[in-house]
Amino acid sequence: DTAVSQTPKYLVTQMGNDKSIKCEQNLGHDTMYWYKQDSKKFLKIMFSYNNKELIINETVPNRFSPKSPDKAHLNLHINSLELGDSAVYFCASTPGGSYTDTQYFGPGTRLTVL
């Protein structure tokens, strides 16, 4: 009955590697998001997709590339990982097409770059 799921839960990798995090929601929502939570627990929006279309792209390095094969999935691919990429990444979704709806979050993926 998981609403928003992410895989993997933990990801440990070396600097310079390329990795992907997957997100799926079974709520039938139109909009999905990726957030980054740093070591100080500050949450910041990275991307937002509405019906597979990119809506928001905050100032993140172009090493981060989101991909939405359908409106139920929003994957995050990261190239050439750096130490500063270590964080917890959260996927979220909302029923409608904007931030005005209640957001539903996934459990997070803790990425550690060595």
Place this chain on the structure above:
Amino acid sequence: KQEVTQIPAALSVPEGENLVLNCSFTDSAIYNLQWFRQDPGKGLTSLLLIQSSQREQTSGRLNASLDKSSGRSTLYIAASQPGDSATYLCAAQPGGYQKVTFGTGTKLQVIP
């Protein structure tokens, strides 16, 4: 640029006490404000969402208020329980597709 501040950063109270968590935002042009709970190692769970036209929302022992003119929201927890221990985050949401801004959270510990 919207800035959201939560004070205190940490709070420890004995079980049964009523408490108030504070959230301040600099730009009053928000569409709604949402309160979340985050348990250690877990994602965020939405607690309450207050639309800009509302002044408060209630769910069980939780009551959230919103005063746009003063840029403040409070989350009131009645008769606190150890299970309420978590980090509480508020998020100010402008309308449309503009980005939401999260506060840095208040870490609450309720001592049995």
